[in-house]
Amino acid sequence: xxxVKVLRVLQEEMDGMxxxxxxxxVRAHLESCGSCAAEAASYERVGELLRLWTATRSAxxxxxxxxxxxxxxxxxxxxxxxxxxxxxxxKWFWMPAAAAxxxxxxxxxxxxxxxxxxxxxxxxxxxxxxxxxxxxxxxVDRGEDLPRVIWIIENDKT
Amino acid sequence: MTRRDTSRGYPVPLIFLIVFxxxxxxxxxxxxxxxxxxxxVVVASNKGASIDPSLSTLKTKLQSMFSYxxxxxxxxxxxxxxxxxxxxxSLPGGRSMRVTPAAAPDNKVRLAxxxxxxxxxxxxxxxxxxxxxxxxxxxxxxxxGVLILLISAE
Numbered sequence: 001x002x003x004v005k006v007l008r009v010l011q012e013e014m015d016g017m018x019x020x021x022x023x024x025x026v027r028a029h030l031e032s033c034g035s036c037a038a039e040a041a042s043y044e045r046v047g048e049l050l051r052l053w054t055a056t057r058s059a060x061x062x063x064x065x066x067x068x069x070x071x072x073x074x075x076x077x078x079x080x081x082x083x084x085x086x087x088x089x090x091k092w093f094w095m096p097a098a099a100a101x102x103x104x105x106x107x108x109x110x111x112x113x114x115x116x117x118x119x120x121x122x123x124x125x126x127x128x129x130x131x132x133x134x135x136x137x138x139x140v141d142r143g144e145d146l147p148r149v150i151w152i153i154e155n156d157k158t
Numbered sequence: 159m160t161r162r163d164t165s166r167g168y169p170v171p172l173i174f175l176i177v178f179x180x181x182x183x184x185x186x187x188x189x190x191x192x193x194x195x196x197x198x199v200v201v202a203s204n205k206g207a208s209i210d211p212s213l214s215t216l217k218t219k220l221q222s223m224f225s226y227x228x229x230x231x232x233x234x235x236x237x238x239x240x241x242x243x244x245x246x247x248s249l250p251g252g253r254s255m256r257v258t259p260a261a262a263p264d265n266k267v268r269l270a271x272x273x274x275x276x277x278x279x280x281x282x283x284x285x286x287x288x289x290x291x292x293x294x295x296x297x298x299x300x301x302x303g304v305l306i307l308l309i310s311a312e
Contacts, residue, residue, distance in 0.1 A: 117234065118198060118215050120292035120310055127293075128284040135280055135297070146219055152273075152281055152297035 001025045006036050014043055123147045192238050193259040193267050194312040197247050199233040202226035202296070203303025216308070224296075226303065250300050252276060255307070265289050267311040273298075287311050 006029045012018050013026045030037045125148045130137045132152065140149040200213065203226055209217050210231040220229055237245040237257075244258040253275045260268040267289055273281040275298070285293055289312055296306035 117212050118292075118308060118310070120216075121290035122288040122292075124288055124291060125293045126286035128286060129282070131279070131282040133279040134275070137281060137283075140223070142223060146223055147292055147294045149223060149294040149296055150281065150283060152295070154280075154298065 001029050003029075003033060003036055006030070006033070007039060010036070010040055010043060014040070014047070120147070192240050193269070194236060194238045195245060195257050195259070195269065196234070196236040196308075196310045196312070197255065197257075198231060198308035198310075199235075199249060200306040200308060201230050201232055201250075201300050201303045202306050203228050203230075203301070205302055220306075223294075224306075228303070229306075249273070249298075249307070250305065251298065253280065253298065253305075257309075259311075260284070262286070267291070269309070269311060271295075271309070285309070 006026055009018060009022065009026060013023050016023075018026065030040055123144060123146060127139055127148070127150065130139060130150065134154065136153040138151045138153065140151055198213075200210075200220075202220070202224055205228055207227040209220070209229045212231050212234075213220065213229055217229075220226075232250060235247050237247070239245045239257065239259050241259050241261050244256050247255045247257065249255055253273060256272045256274070258270040260270060262268040265288060267287045269285045269287065271281070271283050271285060272279065273295070280298065281295065287293060287310075290310070292308060292310040294306055294308060296304055298305045
């Protein structure tokens with residue numbers, strides 16, 4: 001492997017991207033070629049500098065991240081407490097609505113008489129007195145199955 | 159945890175609502191202090207041969223008792239009266255009827271009934287009915303027939 005090819009694949013070798021055979025050829029060339037070995041050494045230094053820079057940036061960002069996480073946690077807690085209130089409201093919201101519905105039902109529920117007109121349950125009637133100033137009055141009773149009738153016979157009309 | 163809280167929360171208002179509905183119903187049903195008086199004003203005649211559909215439940219009774227061929231419902235009035243309170247009902251032909259419930263056992267109703275015609279007493283009576291019972295008052299002429307009053311009390 002000549003210098004041109006080694007310099008072209010040097011970065012890949014350092015990243016472990018080459019096949020074992022090619023990597024062995026590159027390492028053999030670096031042992032025998034001083035300029036390529038120097039180039040490889042400079043690549044390694046750049047790598048170390050990059051790692052150092054990344055570590056520094058991470059340390060700088062650690063504090064803002066802590067603050068952000070605290071805020072997120074506070075937000076979650078606040079939402080939880082709001083959720084408890086909302087669930088209580090949801091649980092009891094239907095109560096006044098149901099009570100109002102019950103009141104309306106009781107107010108407008110038709111009674112037995114208005115729902116089905118003239119459905120007498122009994123014709124059992126006691127007539128305690130019968131009086132008239134202008135007519136003859138008779139009580140007609142044709143048995144328990146039929147209604148009792150008070151018949152007014154007006155002297156000059158009926 | 160939340161699930162258990164929710165399931166435990168529902169029965170209390172539900173029970174309250176059921177108790178409320180039943181209590182309200184019981185109060186209305188067991189209120190002997192008032193009487194719902196209903197008056198049906200029927201004109202019976204021999205003109206035509208028809209029975210008012212609203213009288214269908216009494217059709218066989220009316221035909222068994224009277225010999226008229228036509229029955230027509232002129233008016234239907236309902237009033238809820240307290241014991242001792244007098245309700246006045248207007249009747250055709252310048253007549254009027256006054257009804258006053260009197261004290262009676264829970265399932266009974268006593269009604270003092272007075273029918274007036276032109277300032278004169280056409281009928282004065284006191285009736286004892288079961289709640290839901292009915293009595294008929296008839297005879298006063300009206301047009302070409304007679305009036306029959308269906309008096310019921312609840």
